[in-house]
Amino acid sequence: MFNKTSSVEYLKFGEVYYDSSERSYDQNHILTIQNDTLTFLFEADDDIYVKSVEGICMLVISNTLDPKYFSEFVIHRTIKINKGVYFNFIPLGNTSKVEMAFNQNTSIINRFFNGIYTHSRIKPNFRIQELVAYYYNIRSTNYIFSGEKDQHWEITYVDSGTLYTTIEDQEFELHSNELIVYAPEQFHTQSTKEEVCSYLTFIVSMDISEDDKEKLINRVFKISRDSRTSVEKFVQADEDKSQYDQNSMIISLEYVINDLLKLSIKQDRKVASTPMQQRFENEMINEILLYINQNIYTSLNVEEICDYFAISRSTLQSLFRNNLHIAPKEYISNLKLDKSKLLIKESKYTISEIASILGFSSIHYFSRRFKQKFGINPSEYANKILK
Template sequence: MYTKTTAMATTNLFEQLTVSQDVRQKPRNRMMTIQKNYSDTFFQFKKPVTLTANSGIALLVITDDPYNPESYQEYILQGSITLASNVYFNTLTVTKQCSIFLEPQQVDDPILISVPKRFKVKYSDAVVQVNQIFSVLYQVKTAPFVTQFQDRDYFELIIVDQGEMNHRVNGKDFMLGQHECMVLFPNQNFTQEIKTDGVTTYLTIMFDATGLDEVMSNRVYHLSNKHANLIEKIVKLSTQPNSRYYSDEIYLNFKNILLSLIQGQADNIEEATTSMRENYENELFQAIVDYLHQNVEEQNQVNDLVDHFALSRSTLQMLFKKYANTSPKAYINQLRLKRSKILIRDSKMSLSEIANELGYGSIQYFSRAFSREFGMSPSSYAKSLVK
């Protein structure tokens, strides 16, 4: 990434100007069209010379020592600048081609200086590219459950939402708990297994990418609340493509998660701090979340949390805003609706019984909340499970 000349009012090599007239009308002005993004030559004028950007994007390379590449300064040329006397410079094109105006202060032909090492435009290419996301699937399983996967030619990110799931990869076991994940690489054969009693819910994202380092494989990551929220967003977008740019949002959020895994930012439950108060708040919030997951059927109101943890409503609001970027009420409602999906799928309860079990006042209220969250009614979801 380059700095623009307009970001520098003045340096020891050039001064930024305010263009007050049409430079094309000046008698000594020369328009130069540039088609190369590399060179091994510098120009030098004995007197100051003015450069003005015209079309395309030009990269200005300037120095006071052409034989020392460490001294080269590079700027995107914007507006007009005046180079100091005897400065060595050249302009390269960043785009397919560009043009600039060059105005010596008097009739002055430049000296050409050839250097042994070619200099060129450096383009910033992304290292990690997510080429395609094939599937985003939220699944619910109960023990005993075992399945094997072989001859896969794609990546797969597996994230456990609730419960536990073991993965045996190349003879080694990796146990994933709540908000833990791992990346499985192409051609890695593995076995998934659930032994623990209870329900395990997990998300699988199948994708193709380039630039992922194999050091990411065979490793369990613990996601922060920030990244758990990104995953929730991906799931919601994948089931409700009601935005023109929903695919763009999915890809951006997903790449953000992958980069966090690569850079090791997801290993901590929250950002590293040295504050005892923040550590206390973090642990308290985790305790509240764990309590909700275990007791959402019985304790599903904000007042229940206030009473159980002896907190004020304002403190509770602050914790959920800071660590989950939502309100306690919204978090509880999302958790209840996710639990309702599990009950619809794995229990024999009627929709009215599920609504009552999760604290909804009526089947109508439950149905409206479910439809807003998932884009379909509870009855439509139940019917989709028997297809």
């Protein structure tokens, strides 16, 4: 739950007034709040009075400049911020406005802190844009589907029997109440052996991050009771076909996918079962990290690493998740961006040349990733350090 400034937790930073007419001020200023990220907090040498005048505004406040100890409060009623306390604002929504009031001789300065502070907004990690098709399949013994790949996501849930599938030459075996996800453009086959197999196929168009994509693919999930209930709700909605049942079908599938993402995190957190296995993983991950560093000035990707070390994509994902708590693609990207800051500081290359040296597909993509990580675009960073 969000804290409001009217909560008792706020009292260590100031006070709350239930009648805004209780005080008069020499200086009143309206601030328009638009930035999602903060690099500094305000500090005043006298008490400051604040109220929200438009939209919903989050007050970020602290007695220290260490972001670990920043507190957040939704501004509710007129508040006083004690002198010497650090504070700033973040809009909850696209924009908000606050009124700040203080005495004429009050000095307010910016106090910069290390890093960037961002409010964790509650947004969906993924979204099913369209349910393209869905089938209930009953396959006889010795069925063989020679394979395909297409532009959509495909989810296969085994109702009964055993289904054999390969994804880009990696073999998987699914039993009742197990599920597998095929990503767009992943070539896959399906087959049965001695028994009949029935399974549901869902084909969807989905907006999802690359990191979450990696959590879903190349693994078999044993789905939870709640996910099985969601599949049953999907089937029921399909049978009812009332005005809003299409929404129910998509919501049911989104619940299943969300459950799979949570399950993948639990699976990736499993540590090596023996000291010998852990030693093997340590040696393997060290070799991989050395290889990445040696090839950081190329367009290195996950597929190249898998080919070089003769391991599957899922094995590589597990190694990084278990030992570094990060996806390999994200690790490579972060390392390239850190290297780019060093190259910018050297002042030997243009921003375009740096993007090319580090293997980014375009300067626009490099600039976007740089700003996502550091909160400032490369040109602004260069100007800042060269002043």
